[in-house]
Amino acid sequence: MSVLTEIRVAVFDMDGVLWSMDDPIEHGAEAIRRCRQAGVSVYFLTNNSSKTRADYVAKLAGFGIESTVDEVVTSAHATAQWLEADGARGKTAVIIGEAGLRCELDQVGVNVVEYVEGDAVAYVVVGWDRGLTYDKLLQAHGAITRGGARFIATNRDATYPLAMGRTIPGGGSIVAAVATSTGVEPITIGKPEPYTLLTILEREGVVPRQCLVIGDRLDTDIAIATRVGTRSALVLTGVSTAEEAADLPPAQRPEYVWPDLSSL
Numbered sequence: 001m002s003v004l005t006e007i008r009v010a011v012f013d014m015d016g017v018l019w020s021m022d023d024p025i026e027h028g029a030e031a032i033r034r035c036r037q038a039g040v041s042v043y044f045l046t047n048n049s050s051k052t053r054a055d056y057v058a059k060l061a062g063f064g065i066e067s068t069v070d071e072v073v074t075s076a077h078a079t080a081q082w083l084e085a086d087g088a089r090g091k092t093a094v095i096i097g098e099a100g101l102r103c104e105l106d107q108v109g110v111n112v113v114e115y116v117e118g119d120a121v122a123y124v125v126v127g128w129d130r131g132l133t134y135d136k137l138l139q140a141h142g143a144i145t146r147g148g149a150r151f152i153a154t155n156r157d158a159t160y161p162l163a164m165g166r167t168i169p170g171g172g173s174i175v176a177a178v179a180t181s182t183g184v185e186p187i188t189i190g191k192p193e194p195y196t197l198l199t200i201l202e203r204e205g206v207v208p209r210q211c212l213v214i215g216d217r218l219d220t221d222i223a224i225a226t227r228v229g230t231r232s233a234l235v236l237t238g239v240s241t242a243e244e245a246a247d248l249p250p251a252q253r254p255e256y257v258w259p260d261l262s263s264l
């Protein structure tokens, strides 16, 4: 019997699950269709903070997958939600990040500012930024050490995967630079921290066992499922391998290990 009869929500990671860079991974669109036909709510959850949710809706559509912005949860969007709940509307933030992050913070009324010596700043928000400069580190450092800002990280992914097992520095490597210079550890919003998945469960009104997280990384996708207590499936179309899953302590192993999404 398919796991689809036992769950009400399916949360898909995207990179390494539905596509690899700009190439579709087989059976992705079909798996999403099967969820929808079974009446299972679908969410798309990514730690990538560089794109907007609308960008993802467009990318999914390009692979034949229909979605709405409400079904897309990026670490930038979740960070904005967290800030809004923290009372950040009208407050200031120094950010290191790309358009996706800036756009999400705009939408919850956070004022993105440059750090000026002597000014108080409410938050420093750090995500992936391929336009990183020393000046941006300088501003984040000043806002935290002298401006009284709280340090928020969209995610701590050390690397971003390219094709053929190659990687480039991820948002976590920039977060680490700010944490190192300030000696302050951030509040982290993205996977494997539980916040994003907990907000999905709350929105859907389901208990953890009614939710299945499907991802290609043990250290983020499967780890968040384990922490929150949802079901989990590792697909072998991305970063982690079946051997790595088998090497984990039993409580941290995925419930399912699938060659690809045709197993759903």
Ligand SMILES: [Mg+2]
Binding pocket: 013, 014, 015, 016, 017, 215, 216, 217, 238
């Ligand atoms: Mg992935």
